[in-house]
Amino acid sequence: MAEEHIILQNVHKEFQRKDHAPTIALDDVTLSIKKGEFVSLLGPSGCGKSTLLNIVAGLEKETSGSLLVNNKPIKGPGNDRIVVFQESGLFPWMSVLDNVMYGLLIKKVPKQEAKERALDWLQKVHLGKFAHALPHELSGGMKQRVAIARALVTDPEILLMDEPFAALDEQTRMVLHMELDKLWRETGKTIIFVTHNIREAVVLSDRIVLMKTRPGGIKNIFPVQAARPRTSSDSILVHLENRILTELEQEMEKVLKEELGSDYALKTDDLRVDPNNNMGSDI
Amino acid sequence: MLILITIWEAISKFDVFPAFMWPPLIIPNDPGGVTVLKTLVNGIIDGQLLEATGSSLIRLFIGFFIAVVIGFVLGFLIYKYKIVDDTLGFFVTSLQAIPNIVWMPLAILWFGLGVGSVIFIVILGAALSITITSSTAFKSVPPLLIRVASTMGSTGIHLFRTVIFKSTIPQQIAGLRLAWALAWRAVLAGELLGGSGGLGTLLDLGRSIQAMDLIFSIMIIIGVIGSFIDNFIFVRIERFVLRKWGILTT
Numbered sequence: 001m002a003e004e005h006i007i008l009q010n011v012h013k014e015f016q017r018k019d020h021a022p023t024i025a026l027d028d029v030t031l032s033i034k035k036g037e038f039v040s041l042l043g044p045s046g047c048g049k050s051t052l053l054n055i056v057a058g059l060e061k062e063t064s065g066s067l068l069v070n071n072k073p074i075k076g077p078g079n080d081r082i083v084v085f086q087e088s089g090l091f092p093w094m095s096v097l098d099n100v101m102y103g104l105l106i107k108k109v110p111k112q113e114a115k116e117r118a119l120d121w122l123q124k125v126h127l128g129k130f131a132h133a134l135p136h137e138l139s140g141g142m143k144q145r146v147a148i149a150r151a152l153v154t155d156p157e158i159l160l161m162d163e164p165f166a167a168l169d170e171q172t173r174m175v176l177h178m179e180l181d182k183l184w185r186e187t188g189k190t191i192i193f194v195t196h197n198i199r200e201a202v203v204l205s206d207r208i209v210l211m212k213t214r215p216g217g218i219k220n221i222f223p224v225q226a227a228r229p230r231t232s233s234d235s236i237l238v239h240l241e242n243r244i245l246t247e248l249e250q251e252m253e254k255v256l257k258e259e260l261g262s263d264y265a266l267k268t269d270d271l272r273v274d275p276n277n278n279m280g281s282d283i
Numbered sequence: 284m285l286i287l288i289t290i291w292e293a294i295s296k297f298d299v300f301p302a303f304m305w306p307p308l309i310i311p312n313d314p315g316g317v318t319v320l321k322t323l324v325n326g327i328i329d330g331q332l333l334e335a336t337g338s339s340l341i342r343l344f345i346g347f348f349i350a351v352v353i354g355f356v357l358g359f360l361i362y363k364y365k366i367v368d369d370t371l372g373f374f375v376t377s378l379q380a381i382p383n384i385v386w387m388p389l390a391i392l393w394f395g396l397g398v399g400s401v402i403f404i405v406i407l408g409a410a411l412s413i414t415i416t417s418s419t420a421f422k423s424v425p426p427l428l429i430r431v432a433s434t435m436g437s438t439g440i441h442l443f444r445t446v447i448f449k450s451t452i453p454q455q456i457a458g459l460r461l462a463w464a465l466a467w468r469a470v471l472a473g474e475l476l477g478g479s480g481g482l483g484t485l486l487d488l489g490r491s492i493q494a495m496d497l498i499f500s501i502m503i504i505i506g507v508i509g510s511f512i513d514n515f516i517f518v519r520i521e522r523f524v525l526r527k528w529g530i531l532t533t
């Protein structure tokens with residue numbers, strides 16, 4: 001268990017832009033993730049969470065620094081690291097079942113077995129009845145569940161999830177939290193989980209990486225020591241949630257200030273922001 | 284439709300224009316005289332019109348098939364390599380601004396009067412159009428789908444076959460439909476100027492012997508074939524695909 005699975009060392013990522021200074025999406029990120037660890041990335045919009053995830057996935061190349069997976073540098077994407085994206089990205093011309101079988105067939109799993117495993121996973125996300133439907137016949141939340149099934153069925157060593165539950169209703173989200181937690185405990189997968197939802201992060205993770213923006217990077221790392229299975233009302237979790245919220249608010253405040261510049265003071269006056277809010281973030 | 288036919292017949296009956304310019308469609312002006320319908324039916328029975336239609340269609344198919352292959356390959360190269368896009372892409376777009384028929388004198392000089400030059404302008408017209416539509420289609424593949432496939436381990440030809448190409452099918456079909464219409468026009472224009480048989484050449488013959496009934500019969504055939512292929516082949520495929528892709532929901 002103590003083995004390092006993913007090691008990021010001084011990872012730096014810039015995006016070139018026309019007629020602009022390059023955007024620094026990630027600045028000097030160093031992070032190592034153990035085998036079987038569940039790590040959440042949390043932070044304001046634009047702080048480089050997706051970029052970090054895509055670098056680990058091999059979909060983007062770091063500008064400098066190094067990335068090791070199983071102590072080896074990676075060469076592009078690979079099916080040991082599957083990504084669940086924010087949008088489902090189902091192939092519209094394939095049935096739900098074919099979508100879920102796609103990754104298995106690439107791994108040369110025999111067709112019959114692939115079908116059984118795919119159906120099994122569709123059942124788990126409560127979509128067994130929709131195996132032969134086309135993606136456009138599903139709702140947004142249903143599509144996202146298919147996308148999750150499609151990723152999990154391939155049984156990757158590393159699962160990279162970019163706000164996978166953001167589009168779901170509370171009910172489905174809870175079911176999938178439990179499902180994911182169970183899967184993670186049973187299979188010992190290494191999971192990097194991007195989210196905006198602090199509660200979600202606190203309930204699911206071993207560690208929470210709070211990110212900052214401009215330039216994007218790591219602001220703080222919070223270990224979560226509560227026993228599993230967890231409920232969000234656990235007092236340790238509630239306490240942690242508040243601590244993270246305070247830090248996140250500071251960061252958000254900073255972003256707002258930069259974005260609105262000198263207008264910022266004016267705006268807050270206009271809106272008559274609750275003074276207690278400001279006090280918390282001035283600390 | 285019926286009203287148009289009636290008006291037409293009336294004009295021809297009242298001798299507003301001489302019969303060679305305005306022949307009756309169905310009812311002959313004098314017993315046993317010419318009508319468009321009779322010429323059409325006779326032409327089909329004695330094989331003259333059928334033969335001409337057949338040879339036009341064969342040229343069309345050959346030219347169109349070659350154009351599809353060329354168009355797809357060029358379209359793909361333009362999508363894949365920026366350098367090809369900047370050079371060839373620009374060139375193709377400029378060439379497409381030239382109407383097909385303008386190439387005919389050049390084609391005749393290169394390939395002589397005959398089948399060669401007709402097929403040449405069919406290929407040219409359709410291939411340029413397909414190059415543009417297919418490269419546009421490839422460029423518009425959602426990056427998310429490519430990312431999904433690559434993270435699942437799909438690369439190279441597999442990625443192209445299972446995702447990139449599949450995702451462009453609705454646009455490719457629209458592109459083929461457009462190119463088909465262009466090719467159909469090109470084959471007729473080519474035959475009209477370049478001889479070598481086919482409906483276009485027969486039209487030219489009709490003009491030189493002042494046989495309006497023949498010209499009309501050919502125009503009817505051209506219209507019928509054109510709209511038949513469009514409505515019964517392309518529109519159906521397009522509907523099926525759009526429905527499957529969820530773009531069309533009725």
Ligand SMILES: Nc1ncnc2c1ncn2[C@@H]1O[C@H](COP(=O)(O)OP(=O)(O)OP(=O)(O)O)[C@@H](O)[C@H]1O
Nearest residue numbers: 015023024025044045046047048049050051052216
């Ligand atoms: N392909 C790209 N080209 C240029 N800039 C990019 C690109 N992708 C991301 N960026 C920039 O990098 C920064 C980080 O983006 P990223 O998508 O990683 O943010 P994020 O933390 O995932 O945000 P969100 O929570 O809104 O999804 C942003 O400033 C964004 O503008």
Ligand SMILES: [Mg+2]
Nearest residue numbers: 049050051162
């Ligand atoms: Mg993101």
